[in-house]
Amino acid sequence: MKRFLTIFPIAMNVHLIKDVGMIPYIMHKELDYESTLLCYKNDDYSYLEKEVKGLKIVYLKKIFHNQLFDVLLFLLFNLRKYDVLQVYQLSRVNLLLCFFCKIYSFNKRKTYLKLDADDQVLYYLPSKITKFLLKKINVVSVENQTYFDHLNLTMQLGRKIDYVPNGFYDDGVQKSLKFNKKENKIVTVGRIGTKQKATEILCKAFKKFSVHNQDWKLEIIGPIENEFKPFIANYFKQNPNLRERVTFTGPINNRELLEDYYATSKVFALTSRYEGFPLVLTEAAKFGCFIVSTDLPAVKDLIDNNHYGKVFPIDDDNYLADLFKEISNDSYQLEKLSSEFQSFAYTYFYWPEICKTIDKLLWSK
Structure with a gap:
């Protein structure tokens, strides 16, 4: 051995x-x-x-x-x-x-x-x-x-x-992808509120997107930086209508519970200003989530040159809001790509x- x-x-x-x-x-x-x-x-x-x-x-x-x-x-x-x-x-x-x-x-x-x-x-x-x-x-x-x-x-x-x-790994048991269990949800996972993760860009983009769409929700998972908490309070104060649509869960260390968030979300969003190869992307791919991310080198490999996702310029919440609108209007494409993306991820990642x-x-x- x-x-x-x-x-x-x-x-x-x-x-x-x-x-x-x-x-x-x-x-x-x-x-x-x-x-x-x-x-x-x-x-x-x-x-x-x-x-x-x-x-x-x-x-x-x-x-x-x-x-x-x-x-x-x-x-x-x-x-x-x-x-x-x-x-x-x-x-x-x-x-x-x-x-x-x-x-x-x-x-x-x-x-x-x-x-x-x-x-x-x-x-x-x-x-x-x-x-x-x-x-x-x-x-x-x-x-x-x-x-x-x-x-x-x-x-x-x-x-x-x-x-x-x-x-990513699945303990040797690939879970079947059930798109009909997915909801109109955008999910992100990371250290919320750090300069690197640029969570405020995601929140601003979703606010602009929400004006045109009343169905989708945003779930933000991860430990929240103390410096970011005033932003959250002010965000909901200015947008009370989003309290039921934007959720800050805090950290989720239970793997099964975290995987359930991926499995029931249609889109995974990453707004980082810089990254190496974030493992959350491969976890999202494992569950066939459409990727929306800043234009980072690692993302290009994973989404196979924009086939399984879209990229946007760093700090551009307007561009991101437009992407959310585009994606939400094409449910057929989201469903078609979901299982295909999972197969691609199992082959290469x-x-x-x-x-x-x-x-x-x-x-x-």
């Missing part, structure tokens, strides 16, 4: 466990790896058995109170127990960890850097030392075709990069298939 170690030292929470832990979890469940996640302790992780059953978690001791030194000490005594070392994001610490892994194991261990990139990677100019360290890593992957094409065309990082998108690609890449280099 091959042994897979994912290092993500920062304190974990349930959302990061679902995101960062998914690759090692699928490697364990579907590809017979023994998978371990190394991180600092944040809570008792009581949800692990339900969310990522079988994924081992090892708590990193804060001996030096320094991320690099704490992990290096762990690897010094434990690296022999693992065959693959995986890290997230391009950083000096992660490069040094991968280099140490190769040197200390006499090049017998595989290393994998998942860039988890956003637009900043397009402007990143690595030093000669960084390029040297990157070349020593077995697999370096990026999540969307735009970054993949750019990085390989320019050789910006001094090496070839592999394309490995993010995905299903974690077991993605992890098979990772496995092949690791052992071919």
Whole structure:
């Protein structure tokens, strides 16, 4: 049995466990790896058995109170127990960890850097030392075709990069899509009210759209930033007619309940000003939700060049309101594309298939 170690030292929470832990979890469940996640302790992780059953978690001791030194000490005594070392994001610490892994194991261990990139990677100019360290890593992957094409065309990082998108999982049971159970609802999921998520743009667009349509509702899911709460209060004060049509649910950690929101919504909206590859998009695709999003590189891959969704300019609530009107007036197209989109997502964005690609890449280099 091959042994897979994912290092993500920062304190974990349930959302990061679902995101960062998914690759090692699928490697364990579907590809017979023994998978371990190394991180600092944040809570008792009581949800692990339900969310990522079988994924081992090892708590990193804060001996030096320094991320690099704490992990290096762990690897010094434990690296022999693992065959693959995986890290997230391009950083000096992660490069040094991968280099140490190769040197200390006499090049017998595989290393994998998942860039988890956003637009900043397009402007990143690595030093000669960084390029040297990157070349020593077995697999370096990026999540969307735009970054993949750019990085390989320019050789910006001094090496070839592999394309490995993010995905979704269904515990091995694909739920049948029932469009007749979907309602005239737009749903969004994220950290509500942050500058990144631009929730106010969604609210303003829905207000303008609501003047022309009385049937559709908006459901906004996720923890709400304190700074955003005055906006919500003022929004309903100025638009009391929307109190029954716009719902702020707060965070929903129960997977079945959250999936029910996707399953009963026709449209998923993302108004982010910047993103890497948000996993909420693949969850929406899993349930055949039509995607409406800002024009982000990862979105283009998922909606197959505007076939399964529409994009709009960042911060343009007028354009978004017009898209809502256009979409709501074409119920036949929404129904036709829904099951087709789900099939497309299972073909290209299903974690077991993605992890098979990772496995092949690791052992071919």
